[in-house]
Amino acid sequence: MNQKKVIDIVKEQNRWRRKECLNLIASESLMSPLAESLYSSDFEGRYNEHIGHECHYEGTELSYEIEEICNQLFRNHFETPYTDVRPISGAIANLIVYNALTRPGDILVSLGIPNGAHISHTRWGPAGIRGLKNVDMFFDPETMNINVERTVDIIRASAPKLVMFGASMFLFPEPIKEIREQVDPDIKFIYDAAHVLGLVYNRLFQEPFKEGVDLITSSTHKTFQGPQGGIIIGSPGLSKKDWTKIDLSVFPGTLSNTHIHRFPSLAVTALEMNEFGEEYASQVVRNAKAFGKALYDRELKALCPNLGFTESHQVIVDVKEYGGGRKVASRMAQCNVICNKMALPNDTSKDATHNPSGIRLGVQELTRWGMKEKEMDDVAEFYKRVIIDGESVEKVKADVMAYKAQYPDIHYCFSLE
């Protein structure tokens, strides 16, 4: 083993996943060339532990400035005094909020895994680390959304400390306002925007603060196509006391280093979103809807045809009759079309873990490569050729590689110069 092996792996990854694949993993993204060019720098090896402006180390002036620029961009955009870009991921952002606002034994109401909740909303992840007890919302598989009345009853009966909105399988805006109006105002509402931040930032999908959410937690690298990282945003109406708890839960509560090297890329991504975001986000949603229809027209069971399939970047397809999500996702990957298996609400818990019925398809990265509604039809055809027609993997893979080669450039961003 020598260093050449490492270099070769990176070259191979760059060629394969960027140039030869169609990526439909709904939680992934591509930074712009400029954001990417700023990702590796001296900031990489530095620390900047701080409480407020008081930095613990010397040599942190520029680290503080670049972090503050990121916060300022998000503060201005969400018109709130409260943002923190230090959380190093979305799951860690959730842990920070749990540590700040709950005590072990408190109740957390969230969606439940088969209905689309992220693991960090459950006892198997950060909620469990904090010792929270889970109570699931009532979810309607027909509309792929929360049932308001039943969920209000559940919240009233369980008296949770927090209610966690947002999801990993996330097709439609959630009825937050309707629930907020009917439950104790002291119960904090959190909105995990990890998947939809790029839409929410551009005032699409839903406006969580206007609907009664107290805090947004998020990743910065899914539909918001920045560097991998996390963020917490407090509503303009949040008390200073609550925000101070969040602040102290970030540091010293949870983090020491904060991966400062990502902040220049995050700032550039936010500036690009300010410039190109509306066009990008609206194209993402148009593409997702077109993709749902294109799959459905080919007799693939994209969920919720009567609701226009989706309002987000995701399309969910039930592939149980073709052997389930694991088999289908794996066969598509052999053809260089990358997506993941997904548990659906009616899966048994055994199936949900081992062979769920669905696949989850996100169009945000295809959109970034400049693809529009016509291309969604082309990509749906690749799915049909593999899943329904049973065409040979080799033939489809060759066609996918030739197809992707026609889309070499990343869109909705500044030029590198």
Ligand SMILES: Cc1ncc(COP(=O)(O)O)c(C=O)c1O
């Ligand atoms: C809803 C939701 N929250 C949080 C996360 C975790 O984000 P991260 O990978 O940034 O920790 C994910 C990951 O996909 C997610 O889907």
